[in-house]
Amino acid sequence: MTITRRSALASLLSVTLVGALVGACGRTDETANASSSGEIVVGGSFPMSGPYAPISAVSKGAAAYFAKVNAEGGINGRKIKYEAYDDGYDPGRAAANIRRGVDQDKAQAFLTFGVPGEVVRPYLNQNKVFNVAYSGSTQMSQVDQFPYSHAWWPDLTAETGVIAQYVGKEFPAAKVGVLTLNNDLADAAAAGFKAGGVTPAVSLKVPPSQQDNTAQVAQLKAAGVDVLYLALGAPQMVPTLKYMAQIGYRPKTFVYSITINHTSLLDPLTPAISKGLNAALWLDDPADPRWANDPGIQAYKKDIATYGEGASADDMLALNGFAGAAALVSAMKAAKTQDADGYNTAWNALKDVPAPGLIGGTLNAGPGGRLVYRYQVVEFDGSSWQNRGPVQDAVQSGLIK
């Protein structure tokens, strides 16, 4: 007797269909995760391996803040359980992590990062899970469409907008150039410069995999660009700036704030090149001596040393994750119910809430469901960032509506 593969597969097909139609012991789609006692589960999906692995410092910073809250007695006596998974920046794996967090861990809130975080937003909202996204994408402001998803990072458009306004005021005759990755950094730079009233003479885009940007620098130099906004991947920033210095091309350069890091950006550049670099910061640089005596930064350093799982306190990304977790905890503490709706209402009502390491010191809910709008334009003097002008509020200056 020979059972052919064909007939076996044919039976598989038919049984599947029957199974689907009968649905003998199926289930319906579930509703929100909520709990009134026990632990509060917060999930996370971050790239911990692969090219974006340095971002895992964000997750470690957040974990440190949650551990500190637990050590201080938790949220109204309830401990936070933080379960973060590696997605390797693969949206498919992020989608799996999110389902694992929602279906298995019963997470009530979820931390996400970047593009994979945008991919999982619909699912989190369908399942009513509160979502804090570490993302500067303008699209993460769509709270009308995805009410439970809130971006922790300010809209990147605000950062380039603040820079554009500063450039327009200080260097009105400048020829402005933009060199960015070909992702939402490029879109945000275009929108931000437009909102800030400056039209770049040259806008260049490169893929994230491109490491050698000498051709782009030659083009900017030949075009006579004397004010440059540079938003490349962290590994490309140093070689590009070094090459510019070597060929004697020194435009007024503004760097993308997320790439700022003493160990991997400013130190390798040496003061000869880093001196005169500019940025618009929304977060303190924890490695900068100017904030060494700031109580928020001091507390942060202590907590990272105790709970940081080996993360470096000097890493601005760790502070970034730490402060984002602080914002979530503020909303949780203020929430009337420990569920997505409770967190959502509380988050949207946050006003003048202090947060560690933030420019301007406090969080205020505003347009797009975000909390951070204030920037400080700074210039590096070789060892420390010096203020250039007052703190700018992107809402007040009309950049974010």
Place this chain on the structure above:
Amino acid sequence: MIELLQQVVNGLSTGCVYAALALAISVIYQGAGILNFAQGEMATVAAYSAWSLDALGWPMWAALPVVFAGAAVLGAVIERLLVRPVEGASVLALVTVSTALLLGINGLVTVLWGTDPHSLAGPFGTKALSAGEVTVTSQQLGGAATVLVVMAAVGLFFRFSDVGLRMKAVSQNADSAVLLGIRPGRMRAAGWALAAVVGAVAGFVAAPATGVNPEMMQTPLLMAFAAAALGGFGSRVGAVVGGLALGVLTALAARYIPGLNGDLALSVPFGVIFLVLLLRPHGLFSRGSAVRA
């Protein structure tokens, strides 16, 4: 006009990296029939090693011989231990082994050195030379000179040295080579060692422009494959010419083809290769057999 010259100079400088990596790929392909996806990662290991020695305070001129010797040993060890077990397997199995090596070495690099990007100035200083408005850095010049020297050395090695001739004999006809008393296994290991050194040169020449990070050789690897295909996998000269041509083509395409910009500039060199392969399936410099089974 001046910018055009500057773009050609920068393109050639980038192309030197592609050329060296393509040469390494072609050496292994000729010797062992493997398209080595891990060549870029082996170069990355070399660049990181140079960075480590530099950070320990070694002078570059002392560090480099150590790095190159280490690369040779690494190449031979990889061949002996990891590739040997699948020797003679299908092309596909060999490609998969080299892909596994790519993933494994890339992972080991992050385990050993972390993911923080580093930068490496190299031994050529940080001066700039100007001819009129065209500027060349000492790193670009030194890198190009190094690559040229290495290419010449590889050419001489295969033409005149005893080992080089034996390696050629094995790649042309392993069975007859055995009859002549040559041990093909050793020659293949030697080929991997040589390729690893040439690849290490690529990594070390690329480092000033790309920085030292786990992904530094990803694009160069793709471009080196393309260069080897353009020149013909069987031709070392072709690989080198292909690499230089692709460097220049990409730089010029990004700058001068309207609407292309840096993100789609790759489509031009790839399009050229596409056409070349359609017209000459064995590349520009390679004499392929009339019929390939």
Place this chain on the structure above:
Amino acid sequence: MTTMATIPRAKALAWAAMAVVAIVAPYVVDDYQVFQLARLTTTAMAVASLVLLTGWSGQVSAGHGAFFGVGAYAAAILIVKAGLPWPVAVVLATLVSFLAGLLAGLPALRIRGISLALITLVLAVLLPPLVVRFDGLTGGSTGMPLPPVRTPAGIQLSGAQFFYLVTLAVLAAVLVLLATVCRGRTGRSLAALRDQPVMAATAGVPTAKLSLLVFGASGAIAGLGGALNALAIQSVVPDSYTFTVSLALLTGAVVGGIRSWAGALIGAVFVVYLPQVISDSVGDSLASHWTQVVYAVLLLLVLYLAPQGLAGLGTRLAAVRIPGARLTSTTPRRQS
């Protein structure tokens, strides 16, 4: 006679057992695991398309992630921008992928082996920047969300369960179709095309037409998998279709068994589950860099211990248990 029938019967029993597990599974495990199964079935289609193209017709594609992406984007655009129901969009996306496969197959008329692998790799490298560039249509670098597939009224299943069963049915249909086609004359022609292309042409096999059609069919199946995969994940983004996905699909096909339909399933398990399983078992985030190393070591071990793929290993073990059993034409032969 009895010995000859033994292996097909053992195989059929294995398939039947697998089918039962696949059908029962969604009722037993939670929606997260069901979602993972849907990723598995859809990825298996892409791996199976490589088994057809590379294993059967001998044309190496190192860029099959491109077709996976084309299918996904075609379906997404048809659903989001044209407002089509998802089943219609999936069928049309399969057609689009078929055409893309035909186009990509044109160079294969002249180029084989490694050069062809490179040309296909180029397609995979260029897809993400192209998608980003046409952001009006594709949503750019942040992609497009897709509406979830709802369970039709009257069926007591969660969305995840329903959609998984749909993908399982489609996968079964694809595998039955492929196995049937590759058994008959077409299969022999494909083998001839792979092993003796010149001889095949002289013997009257329409090599050019066949070669193109196989490329088209392979593209269509990969695209079908991509479209369903996008519906499962509920989004399309360029980051899902980088060229490393293509390499993962190819390694999956080789590890599973490049000429085996069961191998396509094993290969998909490798691609979908292994990274996460390793990630979970190597421990906390500090150790996550080891994930890739362990994955590579496992790949190498499989290639050393089972150069014909894990499915081939199963067949060989069966052969060891049953002395005298002849391995018939289903046994993969070594490639030249």
